[in-house]
Amino acid sequence: MKGPIGIFDSGLGGLSVVKHLCKLLPSRDIIYFGDTGRVPYGSRSPETIEKYAHQDIKFLQSQGVSMIIAACGTVSSVAPHVGENLGIPFLGVVDPAVKAAIRATSNGKIGVIGTAATINSRAYTRKLLKENPSLEVFEQPCPLLVPLVEAGWISREDLVTREVVRRYLSPLNEKGIDTLILGCTHYPLLKSIISDTMGQNVTLIDTGLESAKAAAKIAAPISHESHKGKCSFFVSDKVDGFKSIAGMFLGYEISEEDIKRVDIEKL
Amino acid sequence: MKGPIGIFDSGLGGLSVVKHLCKLLPSRDIIYFGDTGRVPYGSRSPETIEKYAHQDIKFLQSQGVSMIIAACGTVSSVAPHVGENLGIPFLGVVDPAVKAAIRATSNGKIGVIGTAATINSRAYTRKLLKENPSLEVFEQPCPLLVPLVEAGWISREDLVTREVVRRYLSPLNEKGIDTLILGCTHYPLLKSIISDTMGQNVTLIDTGLESAKAAAKIAAPISHESHKGKCSFFVSDKVDGFKSIAGMFLGYEISEEDIKRVDIEKL
Numbered sequence: 001m002k003g004p005i006g007i008f009d010s011g012l013g014g015l016s017v018v019k020h021l022c023k024l025l026p027s028r029d030i031i032y033f034g035d036t037g038r039v040p041y042g043s044r045s046p047e048t049i050e051k052y053a054h055q056d057i058k059f060l061q062s063q064g065v066s067m068i069i070a071a072c073g074t075v076s077s078v079a080p081h082v083g084e085n086l087g088i089p090f091l092g093v094v095d096p097a098v099k100a101a102i103r104a105t106s107n108g109k110i111g112v113i114g115t116a117a118t119i120n121s122r123a124y125t126r127k128l129l130k131e132n133p134s135l136e137v138f139e140q141p142c143p144l145l146v147p148l149v150e151a152g153w154i155s156r157e158d159l160v161t162r163e164v165v166r167r168y169l170s171p172l173n174e175k176g177i178d179t180l181i182l183g184c185t186h187y188p189l190l191k192s193i194i195s196d197t198m199g200q201n202v203t204l205i206d207t208g209l210e211s212a213k214a215a216a217k218i219a220a221p222i223s224h225e226s227h228k229g230k231c232s233f234f235v236s237d238k239v240d241g242f243k244s245i246a247g248m249f250l251g252y253e254i255s256e257e258d259i260k261r262v263d264i265e266k267l
Numbered sequence: 268m269k270g271p272i273g274i275f276d277s278g279l280g281g282l283s284v285v286k287h288l289c290k291l292l293p294s295r296d297i298i299y300f301g302d303t304g305r306v307p308y309g310s311r312s313p314e315t316i317e318k319y320a321h322q323d324i325k326f327l328q329s330q331g332v333s334m335i336i337a338a339c340g341t342v343s344s345v346a347p348h349v350g351e352n353l354g355i356p357f358l359g360v361v362d363p364a365v366k367a368a369i370r371a372t373s374n375g376k377i378g379v380i381g382t383a384a385t386i387n388s389r390a391y392t393r394k395l396l397k398e399n400p401s402l403e404v405f406e407q408p409c410p411l412l413v414p415l416v417e418a419g420w421i422s423r424e425d426l427v428t429r430e431v432v433r434r435y436l437s438p439l440n441e442k443g444i445d446t447l448i449l450g451c452t453h454y455p456l457l458k459s460i461i462s463d464t465m466g467q468n469v470t471l472i473d474t475g476l477e478s479a480k481a482a483a484k485i486a487a488p489i490s491h492e493s494h495k496g497k498c499s500f501f502v503s504d505k506v507d508g509f510k511s512i513a514g515m516f517l518g519y520e521i522s523e524e525d526i527k528r529v530d531i532e533k534l
Contacts (some may be wrong), residue, residue: 037311038305044303048504143418144415147410151410160431163427241310241311
């Protein structure tokens with residue numbers, strides 16, 4: 001498994017997987033595709049999400065990747081079958097998060113938040129109950145959280161974001177959950193606000209981190225440990241719009257030369 | 268000019284133009300296209316917006332329309348040239364709104380709100396100053412208002428929406444504007460909250476209403492006044508998702524048979 005690791009998302013959220021994977025496997029090359037020309041996926045129909053995901057995968061395969069991570073909660077939930085028969089390992093964010101949640105819960109009450117499409121798919125609930133039918137699972141769609149993150153309203157003190165989070169999460173708090181799956185790779189940027197709302201006794205499962213850990217188990221470091229992996233970024237809208245928010249997710253600035261534009265609709 | 272009137276938007280906002288036009292010209296047939304598979308346009312780059320608008324127009328032309336209205340503040344501001352050389356009348360929402368704002372203002376201080384792409388284009392400011400260089404124009408991007416409307420958080424008492432509107436509009440209030448252009452066809456659904464924030468002395472210009480009035484002047488009623496016009500709706504994502512929110516904009520429910528899906532990326 002020598003080729004680069006391919007990671008795709010509807011937009012920017014999947015960069016949180018890149019961030020974790022760079023730390024876990026610093027020697028591996030990564031190719032990231034963000035479908036910024038058609039983001040968000042979470043409000044679209046399953047058919048459209050599946051079509052877009054097929055095109056995203058086709059692009060990564062054209063780059064010779066040796067493994068693909070769907071770093072998008074919506075694709076992983078609604079269209080996990082897009083990863084079948086690719087001839088290379090394919091990983092979504094649902095399975096690793098489900099395993100982590102089951103390890104974390106004590107009282108068997110687990111909450112799941114995600115985009116409208118993710119929650120409508122009931123993918124998390126089905127997988128959780130398959131692993132352990134005695135669990136109680138409570139799902140909540142949070143359609144405004146992605147726009148809030150993309151607008152940069154992520155400060156812990158932001159009154160609007162705090163009130164939106166409170167409105168979405170209060171029903172889950174009332175159910176007495178002790179574990180909450182952040183079923184969208186944008187949500188870790190709101191971790192402090194979510195934690196303030198849910199209280200310290202609720203464990204938050206970061207789907208991006210869990211999928212990066214699972215990927216690191218499959219894709220071992222390359223032999224020359226001294227090799228410093230390179231990250232290349234591809235997007236379907238303008239490069240400068242991506243650059244300005246990417247730093248928020250990655251924790252470091254990227255240079256414009258490392259980002260290229262792709263005409264994804266032609267694939 | 269016998270063919271139907273074609274109207275397009277990135278998604279649902281343009282339905283407010285349909286609503287007004289049906290009242291002004293009840294005898295005319297209307298064909299609406301909403302690019303629900305790629306909404307929103309307002310956060311994308313000018314190149315991508317232009318590409319999408321060309322495809323939207325191509326679809327309407329394939330339906331034999333006799334006139335096209337870009338009922339999308341973003342397309343009208345960023346890519347008005349997409350309507351050149353079509354051989355049929357083409358109308359955006361900027362010009363009619365600019366004229367209405369100039370008629371409305373007494374103190375010459377005009378505010379403009381819109382999506383990020385609309386405000387970055389400075390289309391409203393340029394047109395207003397071209398008409399009257401002594402005007403003072405103040406622009407403000409409001410990227411979260413479209414997601415709030417699409418989430419249905421439009422009640423006058425909604426604390427989140429009120430606070431978001433207050434945060435965006437306070438700088439305009441401080442400038443002492445007496446006229447505010449709602450530069451996005453989603454915003455009329457927030458009219459009461461915007462009015463509460465700005466005060467009764469500020470005139471709100473509804474771009475959808477103004478463009479419908481301008482279109483009605485060009486497209487006269489057809490000769491058989493008794494003919495009841497038919498509205499046909501086309502979308503690029505699933506039909507049922509569109510149906511459920513369309514009623515909010517139109518003020519009446521539409522039947523699923525009047526909505527069809529189009530593969531817009533192939534055009």
